[in-house]
Amino acid sequence: MSDNPGWRDKLFGGLKKTSSKLSENLTGLITKGKLDAEMLDEIEEALIVTDLGPATAAQIRDKLAATRFDKGIYMADLREVVEEELTQILTPVAKPLEIDAFPRPQVILVIGVNGSGKTTTIAKLAHNFLEQDYGVMLAAGDTFRAAAIGQLKVWADRLGVPIVTGPEGGDAAGVVFDAVKKATAEGIDVLIVDTAGRLQNKRELMDELAKIRRVLGRLNPAAPHDVVLVLDATTGQNALSQIEIFKEVAGVTGLVMTKLDGSARGGVLVAAAKQFGLPIHAIGVGETIDDLRPFDARDLAVAIAGSA
Ligand SMILES: Nc1nc2c(ncn2[C@@H]2O[C@H](COP(=O)(O)OP(=O)(O)OP(=O)(O)O)[C@@H](O)[C@H]2O)c(=O)[nH]1
Numbered sequence: 486m487s488d489n490p491g492w493r494d495k496l497f498g499g500l501k502k503t504s505s506k507l508s509e510n511l512t513g514l515i516t517k518g519k520l521d522a523e524m525l526d527e528i529e530e531a532l533i534v535t536d537l538g539p540a541t542a543a544q545i546r547d548k549l550a551a552t553r554f555d556k557g558i559y560m561a562d563l564r565e566v567v568e569e570e571l572t573q574i575l576t577p578v579a580k581p582l583e584i585d586a587f588p589r590p591q592v593i594l595v596i597g598v599n600g601s602g603k604t605t606t607i608a609k610l611a612h613n614f615l616e617q618d619y620g621v622m623l624a625a626g627d628t629f630r631a632a633a634i635g636q637l638k639v640w641a642d643r644l645g646v647p648i649v650t651g652p653e654g655g656d657a658a659g660v661v662f663d664a665v666k667k668a669t670a671e672g673i674d675v676l677i678v679d680t681a682g683r684l685q686n687k688r689e690l691m692d693e694l695a696k697i698r699r700v701l702g703r704l705n706p707a708a709p710h711d712v713v714l715v716l717d718a719t720t721g722q723n724a725l726s727q728i729e730i731f732k733e734v735a736g737v738t739g740l741v742m743t744k745l746d747g748s749a750r751g752g753v754l755v756a757a758a759k760q761f762g763l764p765i766h767a768i769g770v771g772e773t774i775d776d777l778r779p780f781d782a783r784d785l786a787v788a789i790a791g792s793a
Pocket residue numbers: 597598599600601602603604605606633636682743744745746768769770771772776
C-alpha cells in the first residue's frame with residue numbers, strides 16, 4: 486500500500502469520538518476507592534452503552550475482576566486493560582486480502598447496503614492491488630441502478646483499469662460471466678465485482694447472489710474466492726444485523742469497515758469481531774483512494790482505548 490503518513494492521524498483522529506465517548510462513560514466511575522463489585526457493575530454497564538458490545542464488556546469486567554479487585558484503580562489502569570482485551574479480540578481476525586488464487590483470476594464479490602461505501606471501497610481495493618502490481622478488472626454487477634454503474638466506470642477510468650458493464654436492469658450474473666471470461670482471457674489477477682445492495686428485498690437479493698455464484702462456479706469452482714461485506718461504522722449496532730443477514734444470503738468471508746474517520750461508533754468493529762470472528766481485511770478512514778488501510782489490531786485497540 487502506498488505510503489500515506491496521514492492515515493494514522495486520520496485513524497486516531499477519527500476514533501477520537503469513539504474513545505472520548507468511552508472515557509466520558511468511564512471517568513465518572515473511577516474514584517480513589519478500591520475496585521469493588523459495585524464499581525465493576527458500573528464499569529461493565531458503561532462499556533455496554535458504547536458500541537463494543539455486551540460480550541466485550543463482560544470480558545473486560547472479568548479481566549478487571551481477576552487482576553485489580555480490591556486494588557486502587559485509575560483511568561490509566563482501565564485504559565490499559567481495555568487496550569489489552571481489545572487487542573486480544575481483534576488480533577485473530579486481522580487478515581489482509583491476499584491474492585493467491587490459481588488459476589487466476591481471483592474473484593472478489595463485494596457486497597453491502599447502498600451508501601455503505603461499497604463503490605469507494607472497490608476503487609480503494611483496486612488501487613491497492615495495482616500498487617502491488619496485480620492486473621485488476623472491475624465488474625459492474627449492481628445493474629439495478631444506472632448511477633452505480635456510472636460511478637464504478639468513473640473510478641475505473643481514473644484508475645486506468647478495464648471494467649465490464651451491462652445495461653441498467655440487465656442480468657447481473659450475465660455481466661459477471663462476461664467479466665470472468667474476459668479476465669481469464671486477458672490474464673487478469675483480480676476481478677472485483679460490485680453487487681446490488683438491496684436489503685429491502687431480501688429474496689430477490691438472495692436469488693441474484695445465488696445466480697452469480699452458480700455462474701461463477703461453472704467457470705471456476707473455486708469462485709468467488711472472497712465475499713467481502715462492506716459496513717459503515719456510523720450505523721453502529723445496525724452493522725451487526727447486516728452481518729447476520731448477509732452471512733445468510735451471501736456467505737460472507739470477510740469484512741471491510743468504512744467511515745472509521747469521525748464516527749463515535751467505531752467500537753462496533755470490536756463487537757463484530759467478538760460476535761462473528763470473521764476476518765477483517767481493511768478499514769476505511771476517509772474518502773480518497775489512499776484511505777483504505779490494512780486492519781491493524783493493536784492500532785485500533787489503542788485508538789479506541791485512548792491509551793496512546
Ligand atoms: N469519511 C468517509 N467517507 C467514506 C468512506 N468510504 C466511503 N465514503 C463516502 O461514503 C459515501 C458513499 O460511498 P459509496 O462508495 O458511494 O457507497 P456505496 O455503498 O457504493 O453507495 P451507493 O453508491 O449508494 O450504492 C461517499 O460519499 C464516499 O465518499 C470512508 O472510509 N470515510
